Amino acid sequence: MHRKFPLGLLIFFGILGIISIFIPHPSWEAFDGMLRNKVMLIIGAFALILALGNLIRVHYLKIKRRAKHWPFSIVTLLSFFVTSIIGLFGDSGANTMDGSFRTIIGTFEFDIMTIYFKILVPLGATMFAMLAFYMASAAYRSFRAKSTLAALLLISAFIVMLGQIPVGAAISKHIPAISDIIMRIPNTASKRGIEIGVVLGMLATMLKIMTGIERSWMGGGE
Amino acid sequence: MALTLPLVLLLLLSGPTGVSVQDTPSDNGESIDVSWEMPEGVAGLVDIVVQRAGPDEEFQEIARVATDMNTYLDETAQDKIPYRYRIGYSYPDTVVFSAETEQVISTPQWFNTNYFNVAIGLAIFAVLVLIFIQQARSGRELFVRRIAGLEAVDEAVGRATEMGRAILYVPGTGYIEDIGTIASMNLLGEVAKKAAEYGVELKVPNREPVVYTVTKEIVKGAYMEVGRPDQFDPDSVFFLTRNVLAYASAVDGIMMREKPATNFLMGPFAAESLILAETGAAVGAIQIAGCDKVTQLPFFIVACDYTLIGEELYAASSYLSREPLMLGALKGQDYGKAILTIFLILATAMSLIFNVDISGWFN
DSSP: OTTHHHHHHHHHHHHHHHHHHHOOOHHHHHHHHIIIIIIHHHHHHHHHHHHHHHHHHHHHHHHHHTOTTHHHHHHHHHHHHHHHHHHHHSOOOTTSTTOOOEEEETTEEEEHHHIIIIIIHHHHHHHHHTHHHHHHHHHHHHOOOSSHHHHHHHHHHHHHHHHHSHHHHHHOTHHHHHHHHHIIIIIHHHHHHHHHHHHHHHHHHHHHHHTTSOOGGGTSOO | OOOOHHHHHHHHOOOOEEEEEEEOTTSOSSOEEEEEEOOTTOTTOOEEEEEEEOTTOOOEEEEEEOTTOOEEEETTOOBTOEEEEEEEEEOSSOEEEOOOOOOEEBOOOSSOGGGHHHHHHHHHHHHHHHHHHHHHHTTOOOOOOOOHHHHHHHHHHHHHHHHTOOEEEEOOSSOTTSHHHHHHHHHHHHHHHHHHHHTOOEEEEESSHHHHHHHHHHHHHHHHHTTOGGGOOGGGEEEOOSSHHHHHHHHHHHHHHHOOSEEEEESOOOTHHHHHHHHHHHTTOEEEEEESOTTTHHHHHHHSSEEEETHHHHHHHHHHHOOHHHHHHHHHHHHHHHHHHHHHHHHHHHHHHSOOOGGGGGO
């Protein structure tokens, strides 16, 4: 039963999802929309309560037991409570100029978006900026002409990169054209080949799951 | 009796012809297609007037369209109400109307015929997969081509065992509804079984709370399946953060601190793919990656030892489990691709040699 019930649900909702693509009728659209939006929203609300309770419980126990990396749990709980207090007890922010959620606790005025823009965004940007260095090191490792194929990759990458910058056209007017050919023909062909395989793989996975052949997602084992 | 000049001009000017109306096909209702013939050389036109009349109503203008148009989609129509239409050529001083059309009623449809080819393709592929599954069920041995990245899974787990270090399994940064994540979940089950058999520590950091719940169940189930439930550490599968870059940063931290022997990077990834793969390469881990996003594959190919390209990610669980039924589905997938490849070659040849526009078949 503990396997048949989720599988039955999956088959039912999977078939609903597939046939919804082919049915444009408004009464079906309304039913599909109700399932996707309202039902999902209700499930999400319950899941949120469970998740918040679980987050507090897990990290509290880690601190209590002095488990591995327990100081990180303090940071997590502190961040959670600070953002929650600001978000829950703050002003709705309807009157703020930028539409952000301004929070006022006594005389202390704070903007919930400050945490996002002043902490999360710069941290994310820092991580993203590091990508440039990672790209350089990956390129250095891969663009070594150790074999014929690697040499071909190196040459084509060199032409494509030159074709994207003004220097390429200054060296020869043919470089941007060759770069364009490489990008439009062999590159697009290989991308499409992979994409066709991906779509077929998705369909096969869907069939495997819906026919109950693939059951790893339910937790493995019989 | 002398005719006035405007009346003479009106007699010379002709109205639109060939006006036809139909309920818009394959739609969700409240829409009517209006079309008319637009002969070349109609001089002096300002624009074209579209008028509509409901039951027992006078004609009212609903739109004016440019003179090079010969169709109009009336999306203000209501379902189940009969409408008549007429089209007028608008000149600077007058409008010359066509005859009014017959009545037309807008209704919603129950099947979108525009997707008929998709339905046929889906049905053919489903039948193909089901045939091979049936063949596998009847005991026929199926040959499946060798996939290097999956052959290396045993080697990767063995390396972790020898080095006494952990295996890090990153299930992508997608959501549970992403089919790439589902494929990663399926592969995780197989990797977890091997880790449990060899007694290697397996770490699964998650970005998505729902994915976390599923991965935890999968790993727990795998340990139970190989008869080692006591070895399962609930803290080995954990949630990190939903912020993708923060997640990448945390996983990089784990790689740098714990120096896992093997990294599996399987599932949907975005810009963080290279951040993860390069850090893994820097700590000297053997890396097996799999992704269905074409834009991220080059990063994995340059930074990882083995990469499952596109469909290979979906084939992984079937390939590793070697269950006949799963291999049947994999075989169906391969045949589906073969049929498409043959079709593409034929279509290209017909287009190049006989100048046949194949794309028109799919409109």
